[in-house]
Every structure is written in structure tokens, then in C-alpha cells.
Amino acid sequence: MSGVKGQGWQAIEAEVLRRIHSRDWPPGSAIPNEAELAQKFGVARATVNRALQSLAEAGLLDRKRKAGTRVALHPVRKATLSIPILRHEIEAIGMTYGYDLVSQTETLAPKHVTTALRLPADGSLLHLRALHRADRRPYAYEDRWVNIAAVPQIGEVDLSRVNANEWLVANAPFTAGDFVLSATNADATEAAAMEMAHGTALLTLERTTWNGAEPITWVRLCFAPGHRMRTAL
């Protein structure tokens, strides 16, 4: 008796999902162990394992050795945002990408930057400000600090022609990062750069990246008013 439509581990996944949604297996309850399910469904245990791992990763099941598998009490939904290169994001919606370097200096970084990068406060960093455009109109304002010690070659790059983000992606791989979304009112600088009213609400993304223990860059992107980050659940 299989009781499963279709084939493969996705069919098992679907059937388990159905039993969760139908309250056959209500939130918090334990479901049969892998060996049992494998027998009921007429498949190998590895196949059941694949299906349950997928559901556990999605947050719908809680699995523990010996304790078994339970339906999550409060399915912590996970929204996965894709963070494409801005150029691709813009070109994907059929617009023309543009990039203007606003300023480039080497100076002491403010404390919130050195803190985020876990760097001593007394080193100087490369500070870049730039504007990304879609069909000539402001799309996002970038404020970036780069740890030159980690990527000395960036000193030889003409950053008014080469997008710093793309250069870093291609030349300074990172192994870990930190990512924060918030909303901020546009300050005078941002308002001027993006040609909008002071105080406008901006979706703001701050990202810090490391290569191993070595800090690479801190960047803050302010998106144009009305920008939406969208994903499916």
C-alpha cells in the first residue's frame, strides 16, 4: 500500500505536507519514524529521509535524534530574498543600468563602520559614495567603506568606471556576511543625490562581509522611494 501519488521523494514530501495541513498530524504531534514511513509508503528509508529533511529545512518539522520527528508548533516561516547585483536587477526589468561615482576618499571611518567590521577605530579606509541608476533615474545610493588592507589591488582600479560592488564580487570573495534591512528617512545628502524630498522613507540595506576573519567591506544601500523587495513563501 503506497498511498502516494506521483513518484520520488517530492511525492513523499507532498503527502506528508497534506497530512500536516489536513491536521492528520496536528502541530506539535510526533509523526512515525523514518523506517515506519518507508514501509508504509513502500520506498527506501533514504527516500523518506530526503523528504523529511526538506520539510525540516523549510521549518515545518522539528527533528531530533531519538526524540523523533514532530510537526513544528509555530512554523517559523523563512523568506528567502535573492540579492542580485544591482546591474542585473535593473537590466532584468528591461531598464538601462547607470553608475555614477560621487566621491572617493581615504579617511578614518566612523565608529559604527569600524564596529561593524570589527576593526580598530584608528585605521583609514577607502570611502566610496555612488549612485546606481535605472534608465537615468536614481535607483539606489551607495555608501561604502573598503578595508584596503584586505584588497590592496583596489587601489589600482578606476572606480569611476568600474562598479566597486562588481569589482569586489569578482576579485574579493567573502566567506561570511551580515545583512540588515531597515527603513530610514532620507538625509540631506541622500535627498540631493537621489533628487527627492528630504525625509522620504528609504528601504536601507546594510551589508558587512568578511573573508575568514578579515573584514572586506561595509556597504549601505538606500533604495529609491517605493522600492519593494519581493519573495514567495
Added chain:
Amino acid sequence: MSGVKGQGWQAIEAEVLRRIHSRDWPPGSAIPNEAELAQKFGVARATVNRALQSLAEAGLLDRKRKAGTRVALHPVRKATLSIPILRHEIEAIGMTYGYDLVSQTETLAPKHVTTALRLPADGSLLHLRALHRADRRPYAYEDRWVNIAAVPQIGEVDLSRVNANEWLVANAPFTAGDFVLSATNADATEAAAMEMAHGTALLTLERTTWNGAEPITWVRLCFAPGHRMRTAL
């Protein structure tokens, strides 16, 4: 010759990652096929498969049958945001959760709501407005529309005592959803409810959920000023 430290598919994953970061396998290049890698690493092909699938899911590899596996040209980073129940989010930081129902009516929904839910514009929906508090202070303002036809039992719930979100999570499972993040300036209603200045930038989350093809609810959450959604990369 294994050439791999540690054990298990994660060791394989780490070794592949190392070769990508070290530019042994530069972006865009093809890497050996699974059978070959399995032999080099001295493991079964299934183990290599597990490791490569993990990296592909993370966006670092592009895999195609027959074409083989290539290092992603532009690793599209994926940020996974956990969306916990507000109560848990607040209690997790050691604060006391509070919930105030501001209004509850049954009325025609505005067009942007019916559109998002894919419902005809002439039906009436349950409209809720509520304030979530952390240690008595406003934490998030909720504007929700519920498709009563999909969850008729909600009519019998005292929503001034029971959090609508939590009731729905427990009683109206959903199979699909839509999720949008943006920044908005607080309007008069929100400013009053959250006790802050008009025009303050608010991180705004809009979520639409369905059970199969049946729309369940549309909700818009405005978080208090300074709210940050954080994740690792």
C-alpha cells in the same frame, strides 16, 4: 588520495568551496563531474552529489544535466529572513508582549487588497487593525484583511483577546504566500497609533497568503522606527 579534511559530505563541500575561493575553479569554469570527484575524494558519488547540491542551492554552483557543474558567474546571494510570530520575536529579546485591537469591521476592501488576494472587488472582508507592543511600547502596527469565506470560524473568535495572526497560524494553514518589504512614511493614522512623528520612515512588510487557490488574508505590518531585520549570509 583523499585530499579532504574531516569527514562526511560537509568536508567535500568545504573542499569545493576552498577551490572556488582560491580560484582553482574560477567563476564560470566547469568542475569535474560527480563520478570523477567521487574517485578523487575517495567517497561514493552520492556523497559528492549531496555536497554539490548544497552548494547549488546556496547559489554558488550552476548544475545542468549533460552540461555538468559550473562555478556560478555571479553568485546570487540569498538572504534568508526568519519571520517569527511577533510574540516570540518580542519575548526572545526579553520583553513583554502586548496586543491591542484597534478596530474590527466587516466592509468592502480597497482595490489594492482585493487585487493582491485575487478576489473580486465587491465582496466584504473582515478588517482588523491592531497594535503589537513590546514592554508597553509600540512595536508594530498591523492592518489586516481576512477572507471570511475561507475561515468562517473566525467570526466566533474574540479578536480583542486573541491575536488574529496567532489564531490564523493555528487554525488556517496556508500553502502559498507572497511577501513584500518596503519603506513607507508614517501616515496620520500610523503616527497616532505608534506615538511618533508623522512622516517617520517605517519598515513595512506586506504578506498575502492562500490555501491552495483560496485567499486567506492580506496583512501589512509597519514596524516601529529603527526596526532592523537581520540575517547572516
Added chain:
DNA sequence: GAGTGGTCTAGACCACGGG
């Protein structure tokens, strides 16, 4: 057509952790 990843199987051993 043929190479490559996707998946299944049966069996095995191990690590974790609840009772």
C-alpha cells in the same frame, strides 16, 4: 546518441540524546 546530474535501493554504521 551519449554524458551528466537526479534519484532510488538495500544495507550498514554511527552520533546524538531521551529515559
Added chain:
DNA sequence: CCGTGGTCTAGACCACTCG
């Protein structure tokens, strides 16, 4: 202790897709 999930193996068949 000992049940449960986590993982590995060797072998097999299949599905996709490039050339």
C-alpha cells in the same frame, strides 16, 4: 542503554539536454 535520525556505500536506472 538503545531508538532515532544522519550519513555513507555500491550499484542501478532514469531524465534531461547538449552537440
